[in-house]
Amino acid sequence: MHETASSQPRKESKKELQAEAARERILSAVIDCLDRYGYAETSISRIQEAAGFSRGALTHHFPSKEEMMVVAAERLLRPTLSLRRRKHPAGAASEAVLAVDVEADIVWMWEKLVDTSEGRALLEILVASRTDDVLRQRIATKFARWNNAINETLIENYGQSGMDGQALQEFWTICRVFLRGLNTQSQFDPDDGMRKALVRRFAHAFAAQMSRPRD
Amino acid sequence: MHETASSQPRKESKKELQAEAARERILSAVIDCLDRYGYAETSISRIQEAAGFSRGALTHHFPSKEEMMVVAAERLLRPTLSLRRRKHPAGAASEAVLAVDVEADIVWMWEKLVDTSEGRALLEILVASRTDDVLRQRIATKFARWNNAINETLIENYGQSGMDGQALQEFWTICRVFLRGLNTQSQFDPDDGMRKALVRRFAHAFAAQMSRPRD
DNA sequence: CAATACAAAACGAACGTACGGTTTGTCTAT
DNA sequence: ATAGACAAACCGTACGTTCGTTTTGTATTG
Known part of the structure; x- marks a missing residue:
């Protein structure tokens, strides 16, 4: 392990980018399946189909289905979606x-x-x-x-x-x-x-x- | 089928009463499992366990799990639970x-x-x-x-x-x-x-x- | 600049398990 | 005796997981 600290996003190796993109694609598929089929009917097969990956790829990026759900939940609870600030005209009305x-x-x-x-x-x-x-x-x-x-x-x-x-x-x-x-x-x-x-x-x-x- | 119209509750044979009680017990078990385990994890085994019946009894009274759910839903949507009428003192305030x-x-x-x-x-x-x-x-x-x-x-x-x-x-x-x-x-x-x-x-x-x- | 070595990524078959449904058997009440 | 109430064993299926293999990208050599 070289000292390529993760705090330095300088050298995002192409593979890491690819892996991150794959994870993102899988999470999007999870969210899509949750919306379309509900939690119970969101199976690995459905996610696999929606993400365009094989069964093995999913288990490679996420050790279990539960882990996938938790990470998907974390993504849904990301604070990125914040209301834009409003500037109020100080004063009347x-x-x-x-x-x-x-x-x-x-x-x-x-x-x-x-x-x-x-x-x-x-x-x-x-x-x-x-x-x-x-x-x-x-x-x-x-x-x-x-x-x-x-x-x-x-x-x-x-x-x-x-x-x-x-x-x-x-x-x-x-x-x-x-x-x-x-x-x-x-x-x-x-x-x-x-x-x-x-x-x-x-x-x-x-x-x-x-x-x-x-x- | 004799002409014992359902509009005449006159002669509720003992067996019919028993069957009705069994159905009611099963439906209560379904509702209890829905509350405790959620829809997905409400399995036949769970209902059977909660109701104290065997698998055969459940399938005897309800042809399928879906039917059980629908009838349970109908019970939950029965209009019996209505708000009591209120009598307002006509007039002031x-x-x-x-x-x-x-x-x-x-x-x-x-x-x-x-x-x-x-x-x-x-x-x-x-x-x-x-x-x-x-x-x-x-x-x-x-x-x-x-x-x-x-x-x-x-x-x-x-x-x-x-x-x-x-x-x-x-x-x-x-x-x-x-x-x-x-x-x-x-x-x-x-x-x-x-x-x-x-x-x-x-x-x-x-x-x-x-x-x-x-x- | 090749050629090689290694790790990560992607794949798909196989496994055990639990589910819902079905069938068969037994007992009770009419 | 006959039909309904209940029980228990069985069946096919779909699920999540595991595992061995192949492919692809990256780093290390000469």
Whole structure:
């Protein structure tokens, strides 16, 4: 072993790049299968087929199916998907602006984070981890960190509202829970219309609550 | 087949009673396994073990596992669990009374309908039906009817609020979706405290929105 | 700059296991 | 006696894993 420290991305050997690309392709296949077939029906064969690799290649990159699922979950819980910061014009009509922003952010979360392959795959993993002890233990801290990261970003954006931090955390958690729950009945109205209407209705009521003084 | 019409429960032969009790026991075992092990890990062996029956008994009462699941789903979607009617004192302070009632009903729904074995089993079936076409087709209409029945009961109780029927339906659907979503992360805080706090926070905001005039 | 040596990558067959379904047998109540 | 209620053994299948082989990229020689 030479001293090619991993902190120096200088010399990414071609093989390492290839291996990393393969792992990425496999993880994408896992997420795709979770969305299409659900956690239970996501078999090695299905992943193999979706990724375009052989059975042996999968076991070469991941020692077990469980490991594949955990790494896929880690990818879904990567904090890379953060809301963009908003710059608020300091001063007048702050409440109205705030409400509009909250509504827009919620709709954006629904369309870009939840109502996607990744969002549905995450739902499958979360529901599976409800009854799978080892899976739950392995993703619990990542999930908590992910929730906190989202909350912090949102609180940073909306901290000037009248609510304290605790209440804000709870409100955004409610929002996340609602959007995730909406994915549990997406199969019953193939047209997005109804769900999107619900999102808007929720966002509107939610924003109204947030931009009002606490009682 | 004699002409013992099912509309005449007059002569329930002892054997029929026994068979019905066995079916009920099996269905309870299914729901229990769905809650404990999840949809994927609910196998015939597990159900057999939980119900205290042999493999043969299960296949005697239900032709297939899918049929068992569908009938279990039908049991979970039975309209028997309806909110009790509330009698409102016609007259003063109706808005405040309304808000209190809404909050109480939501907490009641969470504790008695959603945060239960049956509620979690229903979550498992709904998530499974997202990717299982035959299961979805077989429970779709029952699920829709169940949602409508709940909505109608609630609208009957709260019809005097300022909202129109469409908005009320959407609001209660939002409530149901949120409570179901809360079950998808119940495994991460074994203490009910946090979830119950979220329910209360949601119920409070929800009630405030409902007892306010529309904009 | 070849030629060789070695490790990683990809492959596919084989294995044991657990599942759902089926069949056969036994007992009980009518 | 006859049909239903339950039990137990059996069958084919699909799963996840293991393992030996082949291929490909990289490093080390002359």
